[in-house]
Each structure stands twice: as structure tokens, then as C-alpha cells.
Amino acid sequence: MGRSPCCEKAHTNKGAWTKEEDERLIAHIKVHGEGCWRSLPKAAGLRRCGKSCRLRWINYLRPDLKRGNFTQEEDELIIKLHGHLGNKWSLIAAKLPGRTDNEIKNYWNTHIKRKLLSRGIDPATHRPVMESAEKKDEKVANGEVGQEASSWQCPDLNLELCISLPSQEPVKMEKTTLCFSCGSSECKCDTNFLGLSSGVLDYRNAHMK
DNA sequence: AACCCTTGCAACCGCCATGAC
DNA sequence: GGTCATGGCGGTTGCAAGGGT
Numbered sequence: 001m002g003r004s005p006c007c008e009k010a011h012t013n014k015g016a017w018t019k020e021e022d023e024r025l026i027a028h029i030k031v032h033g034e035g036c037w038r039s040l041p042k043a044a045g046l047r048r049c050g051k052s053c054r055l056r057w058i059n060y061l062r063p064d065l066k067r068g069n070f071t072q073e074e075d076e077l078i079i080k081l082h083g084h085l086g087n088k089w090s091l092i093a094a095k096l097p098g099r100t101d102n103e104i105k106n107y108w109n110t111h112i113k114r115k116l117l118s119r120g121i122d123p124a125t126h127r128p129v130m131e132s133a134e135k136k137d138e139k140v141a142n143g144e145v146g147q148e149a150s151s152w153q154c155p156d157l158n159l160e161l162c163i164s165l166p167s168q169e170p171v172k173m174e175k176t177t178l179c180f181s182c183g184s185s186e187c188k189c190d191t192n193f194l195g196l197s198s199g200v201l202d203y204r205n206a207h208m209k
Numbered sequence: 210a211a212c213c214c215t216t217g218c219a220a221c222c223g224c225c226a227t228g229a230c
Numbered sequence: 231g232g233t234c235a236t237g238g239c240g241g242t243t244g245c246a247a248g249g250g251t
Contacts, residue, residue, distance in 0.1 A: 016219070016245090038236065054237075055220070090239060105240075106218055214250080221243075229235085 013047045017056055021046055025053055026061055059100045066098025070107055078104060078112060083126040 013021075028044035034057070037050035046053060059065075070078075074096060081092045089101035089108075096104065108123075116123040 014221075036236085049221090051222090051237080052220075058238095059219080087240065101239075102219080110217055212251085214248105216248080217246095219243105219245090222241085223239105224241100225237105225239080227235105227237085230233090 012041075012049050012052075014052075017048075017060075021048065022056070022061060025057060029057060029061075055102075059102045064098060065100065070099075070111075074099070075112065075115070078108065079116065079126075082108065082112075082123075 024044050024046055028040065028046075032040075032043070037054045039050070040046075040053050041048045041050055044053070048056075077096065078092060081095060085091050087105075089105045093099050093101040093104050113123040116126075117129070120129050121127070122129045
């Protein structure tokens with residue numbers, strides 16, 4: 001007995017959403033909130049799969065979304081985050097307010113990949129292309145393919161994550177972060193990078209969704 | 210004008226994680 | 231502990247728009 005489908009495919013619309021469908025979805029969520037996605041389509045009078053409704057809401061209809069071009073700062077932040085997190089688009093999106101994982105993923109695949117390649121950087125490894133190719137040949141020869149991605153560490157960011165109960169007291173920690181503006185772990189500049197205080201990004205405070 | 214190719218992005222698909230029972 | 235339903239995520243696809251010939 002296999003898993004039942006998430007929706008009745010025979011009676012669901014597919015493809016681009018119409019204005020009317022958008023309005024129905026928005027109106028329903030305004031009244032009832034983002035409850036159970038599975039039952040939402042029926043309740044909202046939509047002939048759509050629950051997953052489809054969720055995607056449409058999260059990626060396009062949410063009121064807090066920032067539409068429009070990515071800024072230079074956002075570009076650089078995405079590149080740095082990708083260097084550490086890889087294709088963890090949802091984690092990257094969590095650090096870019098108003099941007100969605102789908103949007104960032106598309107932007108990466110269409111713009112940033114090309115941008116990095118034009119700079120001579122391999123978008124997969126964030127190393128210079130020639131070096132990446134040489135290392136890969138070397139690893140293939142040594143039978144070590146697939147190990148470098150997990151062992152290499154981008155020097156720019158500290159993404160050491162931990163899970164803990166919310167603390168009432170300010171957490172004391174060693175200053176092991178790096179400043180986006182000056183690149184120093186001893187940062188004393190007072191810049192504000194994308195709303196990150198003191199220009200310092202410390203992922204130990206990152207909250208998983 | 211017509212055709213072809215490329216690009217950008219919205220949407221879908223399949224898998225995995227999690228929670229309820 | 232096993233099973234199932236559901237939500238969430240990343241990879242991929244499909245299509246419209248734009249540009250080049």
C-alpha cells in the first residue's frame with residue numbers, strides 16, 4: 001500500500017495562478033491564517049494542491065516580501081553564505097529578510113553562478129576555477145572525490161551553529177566572528193551591514209526554522 | 210516578419226524530517 | 231517502535247519574454 005497522494009490530481013488546477021486564485025488565497029489566509037495546507041484549498045474554494053497553495057503564498061503573496069532586484073550587498077552576502085552553507089537555500093533566505101529560498105535559488109542559478117565564473121571562481125567550491133580543476137584531478141587520481149566539499153572551510157564567516165534554550169542573560173562568547181566591512185575578527189568599526197549590528201555576523205545566534 | 214536561441218523565473222516533483230497516533 | 235499524514239526543502243522543468251539573425 002503506497003502513500004496516498006497529497007491531493008486529488010484529477011480535480012486540481014496546475015500551472016500559473018490566476019488573479020482570482022491569488023485573491024481567494026490571500027483572503028482565506030487573512031481570515032484564517034496559515035493553518036493546515038492540506039485542507040486549505042477546499043476551505044478557500046481553490047482547485048489547487050495544498051502544497052501549491054503553500055508555495056504560492058510563501059514565494060509570492062506574503063505581504064512581507066521584498067520584490068525587485070538584489071542589491072550588491074545581498075549578492076555578496078549570498079555568495080558568502082553559500083560558501084559556508086552550500087545549497088541550503090532556506091538557511092540562506094533566513095538571513096535575507098523579504099527574500100525567499102526559491103527566489104535566492106533562482107537568482108543563484110541565473111546570475112551569481114555566471115558572475116562567479118566570470119571572476120574565475122568555481123561556484124560549487126568557491127575556489128579559483130583552475131585550482132578547483134587541478135584539485136579535482138588530484139582527488140580523482142587519489143580516489144578522494146567528494147571529500148573536499150566537506151573539509152574545506154570558507155575563512156570569512158563563523159557559522160558554528162548550536163541549539164540551546166532561549167537565554168535571559170546576554171550570552172558571553174569569545175569574539176571569533178569576522179566583520180563584513182573590514183574582515184577583522186578584532187572589528188571596531190561601527191558599520192551596519194544589512195541590519196547586522198556592528199557589521200558582525202555570528203551564526204551561533206541563528207535560529208533554525 | 211519569422212524563426213531560433215537564450216534567459217529568467219514561476220511552479221511542480223520527489224524525497225526527507227517530523228509529529229501524531 | 232512502526233505507520234501514516236503532513237510540511238518543508240532542494241532539484242528540476244516548462245514556458246514566456248527578449249534578443250539575435
